[in-house]
Structures are given as structure tokens and as C-alpha cells.
Amino acid sequence: MHVKIEVAKIAKFIAMMFCLMLFVSCKSIPIIAPDMAMRPSHIVQFNGAHGPLTTQQSKAILARLKKDSADTPIFDRHLVLESEIVGSPLVMGNKVELLVDGPKTYDSMYSAIENAKDHINMETFLIEDDEIGRRFAELLISKQRSGVQVNLIYDSFGSIYTPKEFFKPLKESGANVLEFNPINPLVVQKDWQINARDHRKLLIVDGQIAFVGGINISSVYSKGSFSRSKPTDDDPPWRDTHLRMIGPVVSEFQKLFMTTWGEQKGEPLASRNYFPELTKKGNEVVRAIGSSPEEPYSQIYVTLLSAINSAENQIFLTNAYFVPDPKLLTALKEAAQRGVDVRLLLPEKTDSNMVFYASRSYYDELLSANVKIYERQDALLHAKTALVDDVWSTIGSTNLDWRSFLNNQEINAIILGADFGTQMHALFEQDLESSKQVVLEEWRKRSIGVRIKERAARLWARWL
Template structure:
């Protein structure tokens, strides 16, 4: 009897000890997060206003019958998007994760309303959660438009079903089925001039890739009583040289991650990656280290300071292993680099909406174009070299000299990577 009683007490004590340990760990993480956020706020107040950053004018290349134009400046991109919308004759598909209610956002809203009033079929999707900070009155549209607000909460979340937690992180415009846009840019004044991002315009048969991505999402989440069903059409051409990979968490399909893993495994000479938030999972991390060991020049551009400081600190938890393994890390200075791009071996490139982090790779709805083209790869390599000119290299020697407090913060915050 005493033994059983003693055993119960011991188990209870162990449970309490584990509980206290977990609470202490969580409290330490909260404290670390609060500290790095506070320090970052001080840094922002003291920072000298950015004098700008290098960008290139839009340049086009031909990829197997498609005209692909690359944008590195938001003003150029927005003007061409608005020109396409203003010239629309039959249909506009417009889908954005973030759509601000500022001057740029209002220009797009007015252009879409004007298109609908002249008889164009206008379909709009925006993510409810990402735009909670936007005045809801901005999202009032005339009945002539078809608007789908991707809900903040879905019933599947209450069942803790991972298929229903993904946000709509995509940025797609398709006009008349003839021209499409995809990449990292959201809609807003900030992104026009202050963020360095990359976007593509597609003209040719490959526009179907973006059209089909929009149609599938619309038809899956439309409300039958309010939203018409969009017709689904097969591709006019099958061409493996320009393909869209579409993450669909509701189906547990995440091909963007597969794109990266496959390209990294095949790399023989170089891998150039630019990422806003770089938090690689074990397979991508291992793939990059293996590539560096076999002599591949692996370079990663990330913001020196991003708009999500916690993500920065979680990312830093991987720097020691990457730098020691021969991967070079380049810190983009004085501006937020938000691009989600890679180019490998001068023959393969990807541009899209997905970051190399858990949320994008196995969480959110995303779309990346993969392009097998020497000309496109050469263009992406030129852009990478341009961006390197605005970076400073983080060396292993510098990294190893960081103080004890940063090391403690990294150790506390790195376990948060599944949330990023």
C-alpha cells in the first residue's frame, strides 16, 4: 500500500515538475521574443532612412513561345498591371494576400470597379486574416464584381484539422486569359518603392498555369449562392519548361517544396537563393549542405533585418551549421528584400509567392513558376548579382564572435520554427 502511495506521489511530482519546466521554457521564450522586439524597435528609431536600393528595368525573355518579363521595382510592376486591367475586354482574375487601403490600393480598386462597370467579368480573392488591419469599408464593392474574402476562421480549424489552417498567400493577376502576373509583390504604397521584390509577367500559352490556379481555388471556396462557378479548361499546350507548382493544404499537396529539393539535389555548379524569410526544414537544409560539400557554390540572400524580427532570429539558429558547411549568407542592407526566387546551374529558375519556411512549404496556399530556360536563368543570375551589390557577406568568423546573449536568444527562439 505504502509503495503504491509512494509511486502515485512520485508520478504526480514528475508530472508537476514537467509542467513547471514547460511553463518556464515558454516564459523564457516569451521574454526572449519581447526583448528582441524591443531592441528592434530601438534600432528602427535610430536607423537612417534608406536612400534606395538597386533595381533593374523590366526585361523580357522568350521561353518556348512565352514572353516572360521580370520586375524588380514595384512602380514598374503596378503600372503594367494597371495597364492590363484598364485594357481588359472579357475577364480579370485578381488574388492577393495583402491589399492595402492606401493610394496604390485605391488605384487598383478603382480600376477593377471601372472594368466591371464596362462589362468585364471581374473576380477578386483576398485573404481575410492578412487584411484584418485594413478598414473593412475598403472591401465594399459593387454587385457587378465577384469578390471572395478567404475567411479568417474555417470550421476545420475547430477540429484541429491541418488542412484548414493555411492562408491564401498567393499574388496572381490574369487578364483575358492572355497575360498573367505572379511573384512576391503585394498591393500597397510601401511595396511600390520601399521593398525589394521580384515578380513576373507571362504572355503566351503558360498563362493557363496561373488561370487554372485561380479557377481551382475560386471553385473550391466560392459560396454557391453568391459566386458563379468558373469553367475549367485544359491546357492548350503541354510544356514542361514553364510550369506552376501550387501548394494546396486542403489536399495536403506541397509541390513547391519538391521543386526546391529536386533542383538542389541536381545542382552541379551553383545555387543562388533569395528569400524574405529563410527557415529551411531538415531536408532542404541537408540538401544545401550536401551541395556545398560536393563543390556547388551555394549563396543565400536574406534581409539583414526583415519586417518580422522573430523570423529573423529563428532563421539565425541555422547560420552556424550553414556557414560551417560552406554555404555563404549575404545580408541585404537598408531595405526589406521580399523576393522568393532561386536559380540553379544557369538553366533552372523559380519565382513565386513561397518562402523557404514551414508556413509556405507545408502550410499556405502558394504558387511558384518553375522555368527551364538558359535565358531566364541568365536574367535571374543578373538580378542576383545586382542584389549582391547591396549586401554584406556574413562570415563564419564574424558569426562566431557574437555574444552570449544573442546565442541564448537564438537557442530559445529557434524551437519556434514550426510556427514560422
């Protein structure tokens, strides 16, 4: 009896995905990265608080980064290529704070909003009509009424279950509210694209503080993931990572917000000091990277590929949705086979079964290539971070899947240096303490039903 039920479930699963694939129709695999061959070397340029630095100053900064880091060629082999394929500069003089999980992140955001003096620019994939969403709305309305200009971008698909009435008080207070790629046929734009999403999570306050990471505005983040209390299967805590930044790089994130506002044809923004003069606040070197499906390739994707291909010692990837394309899959396997310690931290619980099974369909070939895989227990992993050779870190909204690389607007911060790398390494090890390693011999003992689901979901990988 149980066998018949299981077979019926599998058949239903396959039939559903077959129908979905027919609906979308088949497409050829696109080229989502340029030629990754190394190009002629030139000096990596840095920006400071007052713009581009001289060649001599840039060389001095690069030398200091190398001196403070482990013995790794990542700066020589990776940064030159990155500077050629990414439009934004490497900016020095920043202070970066690592924020772990929702409670700490929200408290920091609340404080920044409450102390705003000039403007608040916010861009989010999801803002829910729940306790957290209403708290943010109340704060934004209060600041708008006090004379601080509020500009909000939210994704139409991501916030599809948030009623339009939720945004009405914001608009009535004078805040500018922009719906990204509206899916309502009555207000759909002429160049509307069914798959276009604004998956970014960005908050900028007074042009002086920037928040970037993986955390949406939702009550699912109300609990921390490292609590000693045992979570329930129905309401697991969400594990995520965010950043708070001050310093000259904030203006680069502000430019990305302004570009999206303009491309989505938002109402003209009220005159404010969106680009104040920024001074040095710390010693971190940061690059702001925003990717858009309008570009010929994903800048975040090619930057990550370059870092992986340049790695000599270690690659730690933490990601909620892992459905790699052939180039990323090959890069990870080749890195492990040349002796790099490649570790993937992936979810044991998920909010997307399709992605969950598609992700697991790659486990066998990755484990066979000596890539280590861990699954975070007792929490729903939603973070999107990477650490290479303990000196190259990135945190942002980008998942390791086709949707992020092809269809989404994404935003990431790249931080160079051993000091921040040490923090990232410690956080990764902390997650491993709450994780279970996947062992190849045990993995191959999974049931035929699970294997069929994995294979079926993998057929759908391109459209997840």
C-alpha cells in the same frame, strides 16, 4: 544597468515564446516531402499551345534546352522526377518578363487591367486600404462598370487590418469578392482551419496575361530598392520580384485560380471566356505550380529539393523568410560540400523579428559547410526566387519556411532555359552589390543575448 535591461528583454522574449508554444501545443515533425530517390527514367513531356506534344517533339525541345545551357545534368536528373511529382505540364511558347520591385510591377499591372476586355481574376494575400490598394480598387471598379467581370480572392488573415468597408464599393459595382478562410466567427466556414492561408499573388487578365511573384497590394512597395537616395530605417524600400507572362502557360495559372474559387465555395462565376485559345508568344518553357495544405506534400517544396539535389554548378536562393526544415538544410549543406557554389541572399532588415532570429540560428552550421550567406542592405528583402545551374529558375510566393511548405496556398512559376537564367543571374549579382557577406569568424563574435534569442526563436520554427 544596461546588462540588467538586456537580461530582462531576453527573459521576456523567452517567456512569450514559451506561452505561444503551450497555446499551439507540441506536434511531431511531419513528413513534408516524398522519397526523393531517382525513379526509372522516361521521356519528359511538354505541352504547346494546342496541348501535349508528341514524344519526338518533346525530345527535340529537351535537346535544345540542353544545347543552349551550360554543362549540367539538371535536365536529365531533375526534370524526369519533377514530371512525376507535379501535376502541371511543362509548357512551351511563352514570353516572360522579369519585374523588379513594386513601381515597375504595379505599372505593368495597371496597364493590363486598364486594357482588359473580358475579365480580371485576382488572388492576393494582402490588399491594404492605402494609396496603392485604393488605386487598384478604383481600376477594378471602373472595369467592372464597363462590363469586364472582376473576380477577387483575398486572404482573411493577410488582410486582417483592411476594413470590410474597403470591399463594399467593389461588391456594389458587381465584382465578385471572396474572402479566403474567413476568421470572423460569425461567417466562419464549417471546415475552417486556424493556420490555413492563401499566400498567393496572382493576377490574370482576359485569360491571356498572368502575373505571379512576391508582391502584395500595399504602399510599402511604392519605392524601388535600387534607388541612389539613402533610405531611412523607419521607411526602407521593399525589394521584391514578380513576373508578367503571356502564352499557353496562362491557362495553367487560370486553372489554379478556378480551383481555389471552387474549394472556397465562391459564388458561381459569371460566364466569360476564361480559357481563350492561346498561341505561341515566345520561346520560354514554363511550369505553373500551385501548392495547397490539402495535398499530401508541397509540390513546390519537392520540386525545389529535387533541383537542389540535382545541381552541379551553382544554387542562388533569394528569400525573405528562411527557416528550413531538416531536409532542405541537409540538401543545401550537401550541395556545398560536393563543390556546388551555394549562396543564400537573406534580409538584413525584416518585418518579423521571430523569423529573423530563427533564420540566423542556422547560419553557423551553413557557413561551416561552405554555404555562402549574404544580407541585403538598405532595403527590406521580400523576394522569393531561386536559380540553379543558370538554367532552372523559379519566382513566386513561396518562402523557405515551414508555414509556406505546410500551411499556405502558394504559387510559383518555373522557367527553364539559359536566356532567362542569364537575367536571373544578373539580378542576383546586382543584389549582391547592395549586400554584406556574413563571415563565420565574425559571426561567432555576436553577443550572448543575440544567441539566446536565436535559440529561443528556433524552438518556434515549426509554427512561424
